[in-house]
Amino acid sequence: MLYQFISKAKLPTAHGEFEIHVFENAEGQEHLMLTVGLPTNDDSIIPIVRIHSECLTGDAFSSLKCDCGPQLNAAMRAVQAHGCGAILYLRQEGRGIGLTNKIRAYALQDQGHDTLEANLLLGLPADARTYEMCKEMLDSVGVTKIALMTNNPNKIKELSEYGIDIIERIPLVVGVNKHNQGYLDTKSVKMGHLIDKQWTPTS
Template identity: 40%
Template sequence: MPKSRTLFGRPGETEIIAVDRALAEFRAGRPVLLRDGENLALALSAELADVDIAERLETLAEGNARLVLSAARLRRLGAKGRSETGVLAMPAIDIARVETLALKIDARVDAPVGPANTLDAAALELAGLALVLPAIILVPVAAAQIAGEPLVEVAIAAINGYRAAQVATLAIVGRAPVPLEGAPDTEFVVFRGGEGLRDQVAIIVGKPDLSAAVPVRLHSACLTGDLFGSLKCDCGDQLRETVEWMAQNEGGILLYLDQEGRGNGISNKMRAYKLQSQGWDTYDADEVLGFDLDQRHFDFAAEMLKQLGVTRVTALTNNPLKVGAIKAAGLEVAATQRVLGRPNIHNVRYLASKRDRAGHFIDMDALMARAAPKD
């Protein structure tokens, strides 16, 4: 990412600021101007587009607009075996067609799928950062066409380098003791950065020995399970039982990460839940919406641990993705330990899907035995 300096931005900061502003515009349903060298394009979230904005974009498109869709969504639209982002030509920006291709369950590809370019890929990355559906209306433009328009402009290099840049700025902004039920000797440490405009939290339980392998759990936020006790998942059980176990076993660190719905955001999680209520498997539901198995990133989580003085961990997880991410970030994983929730009629299919489709280390027999009534 090129470095620059302004009055209110240190070298490299101006690129982060540009993406932050682009994210605010994108989530508000306004087009963002993407730049790749001399190539320019307006990117608009398909789910937030309306007839009025479509008509205004139509005046600039000159028949060259396209709909950018993720590989997962294209597979659901009938492009079997698709493994890459693709585009569908839009000679006219028809909102009804956009809604069908981006949102409808029974939609099918209605035109040849073209290859995506660097602007298309960056637009999907922006959608991922903004936690909206991975479907973008993209309109190539010339500088003269949009001269004087109040558009936020961002270079695709800034978008593609945003996550790594955020990790580099991760910093502790507050910490305090917070006694918990069953774990009275607990400290909350708040980090700013890592995933867009969100904060992340490390919960230090007890006094873990930093010279040894520290018990660590990377826990992605789950509003429904953690706070409301949803029976659709095992997240709340894993959260509370991990803290309790750490309190009884010389301490540990739980990272509470703002990555709801496997990184898809709470709105898309509810969309997926609606599909699950209609019979879809958890991963199939996400694919219908355009998401792959898991959109989460854990490089910032590893940086949080490093700033807390952790170099070796015992990973409390069933997810091999988390173990691999910790290792890839340069931390040693001395051991792993399973974290069991409680199965019930609402989540047993979900747990089996995590085992069978995402490779989670889940022993269903052990779980069912745990749920069996005690004599």
Template identity: 45%
Template sequence: MTPIDSAALDPSVWTATCLAQMERATAELRRGGPVALLEGDEAALVLAAEMLEQPALAALLAANGTGQGGVGKGIRLAVTAERAEALVKQGLVPPAPVAGTEGDYRLLALSGALAAEAIRQVADPTASPVAWLSAGIAPAADVAPALCQGAIELTKAARLLPAALIVLVPREALDQWVDPAFRLAARDLAYWRRNAAGSLRRVGSARVPLEGAEEVEIVAFRPGDGGKEHLAIVIGKLDPAQPVLARLHSECFTGDLLGSLRCDCGAQLRGAIAAIAESGAGVLLYLAQEGRGIGLVNKLRAYRLQDAGADTMDANLQLGYGADERLYQPAAEMLRQLGVGAVRLLTNNPDKVTGLAQCGIEVTERVPHVFPSNDHNERYLSTKAVRFGHMF
């Protein structure tokens, strides 16, 4: 399947095609393979830095400048501005401003002498810093912004560290390196971001009595891009004519399932179910956005950075992610499909109130949702209050 021409397709066909291409591309990145991004007359091979192995690096070096009139610019590494700042502090990247930088990324030129392991260390803040790496890294500004930002977007969508290797190749040479199924137009990434939530489909439901809430139906919603399902835990009988008591809960494997004391997620989950049951009816949306949207593996990396002294926000920034990567469109779409247009929101987070409202769901009231701290999560809760603006 070749990159699609949006002007030539029915919007519904474009949606399905774009989502299918994203699913293939992110899966390929997670297995360490390259994908191609296209922008105008330019084509780039993209590979997730986290997954780089020496054979793949050798292939990228071979692809550099292939074909008649080859590009030959060398290997570039696109990282987020947050990760670049951390690399400057470690002395791995020159502190001078990076010319030609746009948006939230920085582009770096890598020496062909760098090994795959060294490049992985550049991408991963939990790896031990290696001082000699600085000799093989220099600022660059010779790749189109859409390709750089698109490469980072792809790694984020694949739940990998947001750092991507980029090699420009002639479009006529793409067949030598990337199957057509793994080629994307960079412009389609923005379309995917806007429309992935709208592709949610209700795919299954069942009555599941819970401790303290026996009248419960769990409804599963599947995104069209092949990602993880979101769940709606509907307690009692909803009355769409009235604002519904609701809770947006991002999944937390460590807190919800294992009872981790590093966060308050488990207490918030069970407390919300109890509060909704006591009120008579409502809904808890269990969203597949682990670790404020960075995924479980990256959350564990963030924990390591926190153990080394970073707070919750700074740990995410050091990984190259934003402070909070969660999206509210999926929650809003789930509520709409449940017939809910207005909610009384169980939350301490003002961003959830704003986010839902921006997605078309009226929030008539913020209902506080506070639980006692313990010796392990006091700093975590303090960071929520001081840096994220949570209201306890």
């Protein structure tokens, strides 16, 4: 077992009450999961799941350089509205390159490079995230079939390879603004994310 369940507790939020679960591996790396209505004994209900990688600047500081904060909040609202689902909050800051390197990449973006170019100029991968922990986290609440909130086809591919049955993909295009237009274009054009080209910046 790569990750083991450590503890859980109730977590009231602005979007409703969740249960928060913490998982840890032998090296002390931690990941979190927020759940509503799980486990469920009704096989006809497909949980909505969001795999969300930590983004301190977007999630905590409401940065407009990305869409991470709005995605997290939209996912929390969607899971609550559905009444059954989970948000796996993976501690993989900056697509897995870490906070310091993410800010270094931001500095290169300030000079005109896109997000992909910035990572490569720093000698870092475009995306260093992994998803092997997701199967164990979902197994802990009896989830094998999900409706996945994502625009990233790589998540669909990797989760499927780990044995998670993805019944439906739910697009998640929110938080669009003039500051992250280039970021979203890079995701779509260079990284293959499934982002509707018809979006219009909100500010």
